Amino acid sequence: MTLSRTRLTCIVLASLLFFIPGFAPAQQDGLAARPPMGWNSWNHFHRNVDDATIRAQAEAMVSTGMRDAGYIYINIDDTWQGTRDAKGNIQPNSKFPDMKALADFVHSKGLKLGIYSSPGTTTCAKFEGSYGHELQDARTYAAWGIDYLKYDLCGLRDQMKAAPTPETANKIMVDSYIKMRDALRSTGRPIVYSLCQYGNDAVWRWGTTVGGNLWRTTGDINDHYARMAEIGFGQAGLSRFAGPGHWNDPDMLEVGNGGMTAEEYRQHMALWAILAAPLLAGNDLTTMTPETIAILTNRDVIAVDQDAAGKQGDRVSAEGPIEIWTKPLADGSKAVGVFNRHPSAMTTQVDFARLGFSGPVKAKDLWLSKDLGTISAPYAVTVPGHGVLFLRVSQ
Known part of the structure; x- marks a missing residue:
């Protein structure tokens, strides 16, 4: 398989940048020194997420021992967005009446708040994206107190499909992630940058060069053993691209959602730990069984994922x-x-x-x-x- 011109350029630049005085690669920015741990709303709640749901999950993260086991991010996925005001500033919709107050609540629990957007004009669920408003959105997130951004390629796909060549399409994608990287950095607030673009153009080879702290290597996971296994075991050969501050992301955990057996969930969790994968629970934390809690909070398994050497298996x-x-x-x-x-x-x-x-x-x-x-x-x-x-x- 031949490398695209965009990918080859990124690889060469990545190599050269290490020799430029003052350049700090992603793993030196202090963010995601170990694979991020937390929770995301999409796998279980999909569109049915609101302020009350997020608060309940944050409280359960503490009461179940998840926070003490290392899970700290509470991440809101798609469908939180409303419209933009007259100045172009993004507003949350009626399900999230005060995002700053929500962030303050999450922080009061010793946790961090994450949010979701897209480099396109709309998101996967057809809500407002960040295209043309990257700096505004980054400043808004910082003002709210956001700590993590999942940036989903979905909304940019039509623009990429219209590109005259695959190389041009990939350049559109890469440039869009660079634009948000620069916007986030300009705020001065440390915000973990999660690239969600499904492994397009071998992102593991260039994700660090666009500032990614983690990048999705695959399409979406679901709560079925065959899909989990396809994704997890399909990570073979990618270990050399991961390390402190820049992680391969095989998508969120399905543990506790009910579609697999306890044995299958233990396999899921163990494989993600060996992969040094981000551990982002995707279940309802308020209704977990003792068995689910035991799987998600096993200290020995988590220690493998979070090991200080930062090496993927x-x-x-x-x-x-x-x-x-x-x-x-x-x-x-x-x-x-x-x-x-x-x-x-x-x-x-x-x-x-x-x-x-x-x-x-x-x-x-x-x-x-x-x-x-x-x-x-x-x-x-x-x-x-x-x-x-x-x-x-x-x-």
């Missing part, structure tokens, strides 16, 4: 439906996920030598929070259907 081997993924951790240990993509239980063997270890290893089962002591290869394991054996392994 990758696939080591695949044998039929069994995939083994590892992630190097700051203390020299490794997270090891033995994933079973088959609906029935499967037995396999783990050869720790192939994972970079020599001789016996020490292991902890992260879902059981159980030390397994010293184990030797080959280590025979049975993994439940659509399940995972998730270990932290050290020499």
